[in-house]
Amino acid sequence: MSRAVTVFAIIFFLLFISSENAVYAMHITEGILPPKWVITWFAVAMPFVGIGIYHVKRKKRQMPVYLPLVGTLGAAVFVFSCFPIPVIALNGMATSHPCGTGMSAVLLGPFVSVLVAAIALLIQALFLAHGGLTTLGGNIFSMGILGSFSGYFAFKIAQRCRLSLFWCGFLAGMVSDLFTYLGTSIELGLLVIGKGGSFIKATAEIFGVFMMTSQGVLCIVEGIVVGFILVFVYKRKPGILLHLGLIKDDTKPVQI
Amino acid sequence: MVILQARNIQYKYHDGTYALCGASLDIKKGELLAILGPNGSGKTTLLKHLNGLLKPETGEILLEQKSLGKYSSKQVFQKVGIVFQDPNDQLFAPSVKEDVAFGPLNLGLSKDEIARRVDEALSLVGMTLHANKAVDALSFGQKKRICIAGVLAMKPEILVLDEPTCGLDPAGVTSIMTLLKELNEQHGITIIMATNTVDLVPVYMDRLAVMYQGNVLSVGTPNEVFSNTDKIKHACLELPQIAQLMQVLRDENNFPMDSMPLTVGEARRFLVNTIRLKHSEISM
Amino acid sequence: MVILQARNIQYKYHDGTYALCGASLDIKKGELLAILGPNGSGKTTLLKHLNGLLKPETGEILLEQKSLGKYSSKQVFQKVGIVFQDPNDQLFAPSVKEDVAFGPLNLGLSKDEIARRVDEALSLVGMTLHANKAVDALSFGQKKRICIAGVLAMKPEILVLDEPTCGLDPAGVTSIMTLLKELNEQHGITIIMATNTVDLVPVYMDRLAVMYQGNVLSVGTPNEVFSNTDKIKHACLELPQIAQLMQVLRDENNFPMDSMPLTVGEARRFLVNTIRLKHSEISM
Amino acid sequence: MGFLHHTFSEVYARRNNWLTEVDVRVKLLYIVLLLAINLLTKNIFIPLFFLSVSFSLLLTVKIPFTAILRSMLLPLSFAVFILLIRGLHEGEKVWLSLSIVGYKLVLKEEGLWNGLQTCSKVLGGISLVILLSFTTTISQLCAGLKWFRVPNTIIDLLALIYRYIFLFLDEVDTMWTAQRTRLGYTSWKKTIKSFGILGGMLVIRAFARAEQTYEAMHARGYEGGGILTATLPPWRKKEYVFVIGIVFVLSFLIYTRHVRVW
């Protein structure tokens, strides 16, 4: 059985790199989740989005520039997630695309990052046909919630451990990417429950497929790029990181 | 000698707009050529074809009589340097020196060679004193110069510039144009620049091409091109101010002219002569 | 009558650069005033003071003889509209209509009134047909027009523009300047614009102010200001092309001039007269 | 344009045709309800019916077949993946057993049937979404969402993000090109580094843009309120007809038990 999965992983992978659209592989496509899970995931996602809205509203009242700031940074993260990152995978070089949620969680905080991810997913679902409307809740769960919170905590913990800015960014990018794929795998794995399959086995298999096709390397590469980005911004405009609360104050120089 | 040649280039953007519809242009070695045209006429698109950044749908680009496809992109980028309109889009490194070194570094040169090239490029654009400054601390015109230095550090034979004077004050315009003229005359670099400012052209340029709606309407010396005023009007352009004055004088006041003066110097000579002529005519 | 007055404004940015060091300027009701100056001379900074976007460190702005501090910021924004240089910073709504409606919406007007104002503003700038278009489907010049419409929809008495013609082709420049002239003459809106293009000034402007290093060097009609060529040179500016020609003719060739012609029309009249004069002088 | 090939644009939605003129509220209502039916139905032909109707509707407004196909490519590969996984994992009855390069593959009937059902739902659902997106502009969408009481913060952010995506794509494209001409992408290592710089520039740009945009908004009286007017015309007869239509379709489907509602 596992051999069969390997073969299909390869077929799947070839299918992926052959299509120019191998972009948002981590999004679950419209129509795949049954009604029960559609409702569940929406129910899980709603509170987080709600808290995100509350955060934006509160901050906006204190400083009105916050709304356009979330808008432009959200757009920047979206564009970042379109970068064709080259990764070394099964059959040599291929390109894949970062999730970007790790970066947005670091820049905007986890709750606002969920909100931004939700909007990005809506835009992708509608205008790129990546993901879907009924699967929006599920995708918000994996990419928005898991991605944002894991990335955010990775960053904070790394900072607590006094790692340099680069490694903080690296961990945020890598961990959030990993968790996004894990979330997607769990959601797909849950589908076999009650159909005679084993949830753990299916999840592990799907996660394995993701990791073996380019996404495994992508996690590391996304980490490196996010690390580079933070260092670059720190070198050129440290005020930005200070303003967003990534680093504490100007007096103590951040290790690079 | 023709060094770079665009043959019948047609190009369509993703959204279906035809930005170029059969544009052809010959660029001679060592000349300073201006491409003039209204907004959206395809200047930037044509410039991006000249070093293979965009691939034409039909037609081809010949670099030294060989199709661009026969070169590796590294070779082409080394031979044809391009400077875009907004300097803020092109300065990546925190300091001036590092930014200029970006190209040579990617060429895989030795450290000494890189340092030499950076110094040389900076002195060419007259920015040696600013080598260690942060990029953000520079004025707009200085940033432009650093962009040019960054490309010069790769020792291109051809320099392509997109609206190098846009957004600069008159003194800045003069200084950039003088720099380009110097690079052209003293270092033999072929220069092609797109511009919207007609007044610059007769003063600095050897030849000019007029673009309109994705086509090259006419090519020639400023005198040749500007004497066909209908074509200029048709391309939504204007004559240089001096030429406008001379044109009314010729057409409405019947001043006799062999060729139309285009610069302040030419106009002055012409006017002084005319008056002297009238003078002597009458006193005879 | 002076409608807006800057008195001894001093302003320092966060990083410590003094962008304005005691600039003073009077703006008369109903005039079309240009602010000329090299890059970094503080034009944009001064304009941002005129409607209270920036607060001066010392000095004050008087709007209709009352200090700006005595108005609520909403009142000021309604009286003084500002259009920035880059239209992309100002057009944030997805469609033209919604963008123009943004100002009236914030004024708390009724839906009907908003719709009426949007239509009116769009027809003033001649963009009624584009009301439902998406903002990114417009050309640069069209975007500029929509920016102006967005401000006009708030019915300001004073319109402040930062380099409205930068990056436009000659036809675009003419069309924007004609629009401004029309708004000024037919609708009585006082207009203040910063610009780098000296050639525009004598053709369209009533008065001009020259800025240099955070100060206003001189104010007056184009004739007054441009006749002091030393000051212009000092401020890193140039005379308009026609004025340059006239200046050499006056200074080097001793053409007698009462006042220096600055536009094509004036120069033509002058030249024709001079020649006729010489003519009659001699034939007498 | 390199890496932005997959970028989207509203070119089709900005055209004028009878589908773009249908009221956005009606469209949203239809799409959401039809998506629900698509999900709930046990009948494999209903999603396929949606697929064919959506396709023919899009073809009537002259949207190129290839454009539709291109946007379906990724969901399609996803669907095939699901089909195969289910075919391999679920059920007992062997439908086909074959061996490829030494591996023995057993496809089972029940799994394949279930997979086929999911496949059809993917196709039906995606085609409905595409039908909406190819005929609705973002500003119509915002107005529609506002009418359905979606929070203002989401709508404002949706509009802002959508607007700035295009701007940043252009800017990033220029920067990327500039890096490329100075050989920033000639090896894997350089590429990663150049992307880091590009991303950093993007963040810095976003920050500067936010400040300039806020200034421009502030100068037009913005103090933290909403940013869209989003006015919709009142309901016309046509819209009422459409809404009554969907009610009939629903009751018919429930009556014929193609849709099982728990």
Ligand SMILES: Nc1ncnc2c1ncn2[C@@H]1O[C@H](COP(=O)(O)OP(=O)(O)OP(=O)(O)O)[C@@H](O)[C@H]1O
């Ligand atoms: N990225 C793009 N996608 C789609 N269309 C484009 C793109 N860039 C340019 N165009 C279109 O192609 C045409 C030519 O554009 P181009 O930028 O070459 O003009 P230009 O002569 O450089 O104008 P300008 O003086 O404004 O710089 C225009 O109609 C423009 O709208």
Ligand SMILES: Nc1ncnc2c1ncn2[C@@H]1O[C@H](COP(=O)(O)OP(=O)(O)OP(=O)(O)O)[C@@H](O)[C@H]1O
């Ligand atoms: N946000 C800022 N932070 C720090 N310094 C600034 C800022 N904006 C402008 N400056 C500085 O203030 C001075 C005046 O700038 P300003 O933008 O007003 O000039 P300008 O006359 O508008 O120039 P330009 O013709 O280039 O638009 C310059 O020295 C500039 O470097």
Ligand SMILES: [Mg+2]
């Ligand atoms: Mg251009």
Ligand SMILES: [Mg+2]
């Ligand atoms: Mg300025």
